[in-house]
Amino acid sequence: MSLYEFHGWFTLWHSSDQVDDEDLVFRRKTELIALMSGMDWLAGASDVVRLNGESYLRLHGTVDFSAERLADIDRILASIGSRLPGSHGLLYERFDDDNALAPTGSDPFRVRVMTHGVVQVQSDPFFAHV
Numbered sequence: 555m556s557l558y559e560f561h562g563w564f565t566l567w568h569s570s571d572q573v574d575d576e577d578l579v580f581r582r583k584t585e586l587i588a589l590m591s592g593m594d595w596l597a598g599a600s601d602v603v604r605l606n607g608e609s610y611l612r613l614h615g616t617v618d619f620s621a622e623r624l625a626d627i628d629r630i631l632a633s634i635g636s637r638l639p640g641s642h643g644l645l646y647e648r649f650d651d652d653n654a655l656a657p658t659g660s661d662p663f664r665v666r667v668m669t670h671g672v673v674q675v676q677s678d679p680f681f682a683h684v
Contacts, residue, residue, distance in 0.1 A: 556650040558619035560627070564634060564643030564668060566602070566609040582637045583609055589633055593626045613645060631666065631673050639671035646678060 566586075568579050583602050590596050599615030611634065617623060627645070634641050645666040663678035 556619040557616055558623060558650075559616040559648040560645060561614045562612070562643060562645030562666070564611040564641055564645075566611060566634065566638050567640030567642070568638050569640040579609060579638070585637060586611065586630070586633060590630060593630075595623060596626070611643070619649065631668065635668065635671035635673060641671050642669050644668070646681070648681070 566579060566583060568575060568582065587602055590600055595617055596613075596615075599617070600611065600613045602609065602611050604610075611630075613627075613630075631645070645668075647664050647666070649662045649664075651662055663681040665676050665678045667674050667676060
């Protein structure tokens with residue numbers, strides 16, 4: 555079985571001007587938590603927290619890899635991007651070398667970078683040589 559390792563954080567903002575409607579952000583966080591609660595494999599590997607007036611999603615863990623789990627991560631990030639379009643953050647990912655769905659090339663590390671709710675996938679410049 556292939557493994558999938560992930561570590562990341564996302565600051566949850568409705569707009570990028572940092573002056574958010576707290577009730578709206580709370581509703582969107584509740585929707586995000588409900589979405590993730592249907593993904594049993596994420597139990598203990600994710601949480602939504604409020605710290606110093608900001609809301610954050612934290613994702614972290616090492617799990618048996620499946621296309622469904624990768625699709626779950628995609629759904630979470632798409633939900634954040636569409637429902638909280640001011641959000642930003644990073645998700646570092648590592649795939650086993652024998653994983654057919656790993657990023658192309660010999661580098662098993664990649665990073666998803668979210669700015670203004672839009673995700674870009676890049677080779678990870680920090681762990682590429684590990």
